[in-house]
Amino acid sequence: MPKNPPPKPQLSLITHQSQPQVIFWLSLNLIIATSYSLLALQKAFNSPYIVQDDARQHVFWMQRYIDPQLFPNDTIADYFQTVAPVGYTTLYQLIANLGIEPLTLSKLLPLLLTLITTIYAFALTRQLLPIPIAGFISSLLVNQTLWMRDDLVSATPRAFVYPLLLGFWYYLIRRSLIPSLGAIALQGWFYPQSVLISSGVLILQLGKWQKGKLQLSPERKDYYFCAAGLVVAFLVMLPYAITTSEFEPIITATQAKQMPEFWAGGRASFFTDNFWDFWLNGDRSGLLPRRQSLPILLYAALFLPFLGKIPQHFPLTRQIHPSIILLPQILITSLTLFFTAHLLLFHLHLPSRYTEHTLRLLLPIATGIALTILGHGLFQKTKYLAIGFATILAGILIFYPLLVTDFPKTAYEIGTAPELYQFFTHQPKDSHIASLSREADNLPTFTHRSILVSWEYAIPYHLGYYLPLRQRAIDLIRAQYSPDANEIKTFIQHYNIDFWLIDQSAFTLDYITHSKWIQQFQPIATEASLRIEQGTPLAIPPLISKCSIFQTQRFIVLDAKCLNLP
Numbered sequence: 001m002p003k004n005p006p007p008k009p010q011l012s013l014i015t016h017q018s019q020p021q022v023i024f025w026l027s028l029n030l031i032i033a034t035s036y037s038l039l040a041l042q043k044a045f046n047s048p049y050i051v052q053d054d055a056r057q058h059v060f061w062m063q064r065y066i067d068p069q070l071f072p073n074d075t076i077a078d079y080f081q082t083v084a085p086v087g088y089t090t091l092y093q094l095i096a097n098l099g100i101e102p103l104t105l106s107k108l109l110p111l112l113l114t115l116i117t118t119i120y121a122f123a124l125t126r127q128l129l130p131i132p133i134a135g136f137i138s139s140l141l142v143n144q145t146l147w148m149r150d151d152l153v154s155a156t157p158r159a160f161v162y163p164l165l166l167g168f169w170y171y172l173i174r175r176s177l178i179p180s181l182g183a184i185a186l187q188g189w190f191y192p193q194s195v196l197i198s199s200g201v202l203i204l205q206l207g208k209w210q211k212g213k214l215q216l217s218p219e220r221k222d223y224y225f226c227a228a229g230l231v232v233a234f235l236v237m238l239p240y241a242i243t244t245s246e247f248e249p250i251i252t253a254t255q256a257k258q259m260p261e262f263w264a265g266g267r268a269s270f271f272t273d274n275f276w277d278f279w280l281n282g283d284r285s286g287l288l289p290r291r292q293s294l295p296i297l298l299y300a301a302l303f304l305p306f307l308g309k310i311p312q313h314f315p316l317t318r319q320i321h322p323s324i325i326l327l328p329q330i331l332i333t334s335l336t337l338f339f340t341a342h343l344l345l346f347h348l349h350l351p352s353r354y355t356e357h358t359l360r361l362l363l364p365i366a367t368g369i370a371l372t373i374l375g376h377g378l379f380q381k382t383k384y385l386a387i388g389f390a391t392i393l394a395g396i397l398i399f400y401p402l403l404v405t406d407f408p409k410t411a412y413e414i415g416t417a418p419e420l421y422q423f424f425t426h427q428p429k430d431s432h433i434a435s436l437s438r439e440a441d442n443l444p445t446f447t448h449r450s451i452l453v454s455w456e457y458a459i460p461y462h463l464g465y466y467l468p469l470r471q472r473a474i475d476l477i478r479a480q481y482s483p484d485a486n487e488i489k490t491f492i493q494h495y496n497i498d499f500w501l502i503d504q505s506a507f508t509l510d511y512i513t514h515s516k517w518i519q520q521f522q523p524i525a526t527e528a529s530l531r532i533e534q535g536t537p538l539a540i541p542p543l544i545s546k547c548s549i550f551q552t553q554r555f556i557v558l559d560a561k562c563l564n565l566p
Helices: 019-044 060-065 075-083 086-097 102-128 132-146 157-174 177-190 193-204 220-242 253-257 275-281 296-307 315-319 322-343 356-381 383-403 418-425 443-447 463-480 485-495 509-513 524-534 541-547
Strands: 050-052 207-210 213-216 412-414 432-435 499-503 548-551 555-559
Touching (some): 019 050, 060 075, 060 086, 060 102, 060 443, 075 463, 086 102, 086 157, 086 177, 102 132, 132 296, 132 356, 157 177, 157 193, 157 322, 157 356, 177 220, 193 322, 296 356, 296 383, 315 356, 322 356, 356 383, 418 443, 418 555, 463 485, 463 524, 541 548, 541 555
Parallel strands (some): 432 499
Antiparallel strands (some): 050 412, 499 555, 548 555
C-alpha cells in the first residue's frame, strides 16, 4: 500500500490570534515607538535654547497665551495665529492654561502622537489581515517611516494627520459611525486637507467590485454612512470656505512663477525645469515622498497585489479581509487630489501634501501584510527557508534605523547665541527688531520679541501677508546698505524700529552674495553688492561704535534711537 503523504505544515505561530499574542506584539510596538520618541526627547531638552524647525513658525506666537502683552501689533504673529487650525490652537491654549508653555508642549506631544499612531496602525492592519505579527511589522514600519521625517516631531498641524487618518480608516472599516464622524471633525480642526482625503474615500466606498464589475453598493446603510460623513466634512470645512482674511488673496501659479521665492534656492522653492523632479521628487510639488526618507523594506508593498493571484502558494491571502479595497481607494483619492491641487495651485495648498502623508501610511501597512503572507508561504514550503527569511527580516527591522543618518530625524534648531537672547529678553515687551541676520529666525521663539522680517517667516502663499513683508525686507536691505543717513532715519521712523541686529560680517561682499535670503530681493541685493564691491561709503558702519549697545564675536546690536539722531 502506498504510504500516506506527509502532512503539510500547519499554520505557524505568526497566525496565532490569542489575546496574549495580540498584547505581546502590540506592547512590543509601543516599547519600540516609545524608544524612538525618547531619543527625540533627549535631543529636545538637551539645551535651554532648542526648538523644532517648523515649530518656530507655528508655536512662537502661542506665548501670547502665557503673556497677552507679547507681540503687540505684530503682523507675523497675527498671520500665523490666523492660519492655524482651530483645534490645534485650542489644544495649545488649554494646556497653556494649565501652566505648560507652548514650546515645552511641542516637545512632549510627539510621544503621545507616536503612541496613538502606533495603536491605530496595529489595529488597522489586524482588521485587514487578522494576524498579530502583520500588525507588528506594519506598525513598526510606520514608526520608522515617520521618524525618518520631521513631520511627527514638529508637533505642528501636520503632525496630527497621521493618527487622525489611521483612526478614521480603522473606524471606517469597522463601520463605527460616531467615531468615524469624530475623526473627520478632528481632521478639520487640526489638518483640514485631510478632510478632503477622507471625503473622497467615503465616496469611493459606495463602489463595490462584484463579479468582475464595478457596481454601486446595494446596501442602503453604506449610503447613510457616506452621507453622514460628508455632512460632517462639509460643516467642519465651511468656516474655512466662508471666512475671509486680511491676509488674502492666495497667490496664483502665474504670480508664483514670476517670483524667485518659488524657484530653486527660494524660501518656498516649488518650480523647477526638471520634469521628473517637479512631478515625482519635489518636496512641495512631487507625487512621491523622498526615497531617502523611506525604509528600504517598503518596496515589499509592491508584491502584495501579486501574492493574491497565487493563493495556492500563499494561502494566507485567503484570510485578507475584503476591506483591503480601502488601500487602493485611499491611493486613488490621494492621486485625484494631488492633480486637482496642481490644477488649482495654490488654493488647495501644496499638491504633495495629498500623497506624501497617505503613502507614508499605506506603504508600511501593505508591506506588513505582504511580508507576513510571504513568510507564511515560505513556512508552508520549508521551515528552514522560513527561519532564514524571518531572521533576515528581523535583522532589517531592528537594525535598519542604526544605518540611517540622523535617526530619529528631529530637525531641532539649537540656539547658539544665548547672550543675545538674554539681552533681548530683558528689553521692553513691545520691542521691535530689524535684522537681515539668519539669527532673526530664532528671536521670536527664544526672546519673545517682535522682528520686522526674517527668512523663516517669509511664507509667500498669502499675498496680503507676504507682499508687505517683502517690501519690509527690501526697505531693510536698502537702508542697511545705504550711503544716506537720512534714508536710515526714514526707515526707522516708518517701521518703528527699536533695535538693529547686525552680523559682524554684514558689510562684506561674501555676506551678501552667499545669503539666499538677501539674494531673493532683486535688484536691491545686486545694488548692495556693487556698493560693497566699489567701496562706496555706507552710513551705518561709522555709527557702529557710537550706537552699539551689545556686541559678541558674531553680532552687534545697535540702538535705533541713536541711529535716528540728527
